[in-house]
Amino acid sequence: MNLWLVKLIVFLALTASPVRAAALVTPDPLITPAEVVAIQMTSLKHNDLDEPDFGIRQTWAFAHPQNRRLTGPLPRFAMMLKGPAFSQLLNHRAHQIRPAKTNPAGQHASGAAWRKFDVLVETTQGEILYLSWVVQQVVSGPLQDCWMTVGVSVPRLVGQSG
Secondary structure (H helix, E strand, O other): OOHHHHHHHHHHHHHOOOOOOOOOOOOOOOOOHHHHHHHHHHHHHOOOOOOOOHHHHHHHHOEOHHHHHHHOOHHHHHHHHHOOOOHHHOOOOEEEEEEEEEEOOOOOOOOOOEEEEEEEEEOOOOOEEEEEEEEEEOOOOOOOOOEEEEEEOOOEEOOOOO
């Protein structure tokens, strides 16, 4: 390799603007249901790592249109996640995601397929929480065939009924 080419590569590497670590992932039909939940949970785990509330914005990006109608616009969604019911998901220590139930397309009233996951979360205080996470395929519009979150149960301490 020519010396000038090596110098050019080094120069470009040193002067190029850095790629942001927190690039928003957008829904795509190639992203599997389990990957959607993993993207959202990992984002909530690192909510403030690169910039404040990036994890909340990433989670919102995968909120199903049906879910968005219920939770309101992003600022209201953020307030809900920062409220007493869901705040322990933000910047949590660890999580595990387990497939729980599958419903193929055509068996739901909307005609959409859905998947349910059991999620265990270790909070910053060391408590273990359980929640149910449901993703559903979008059946029409620009997000058609994308898997997006349609519902999440309120987290509860493992061992508590509810």
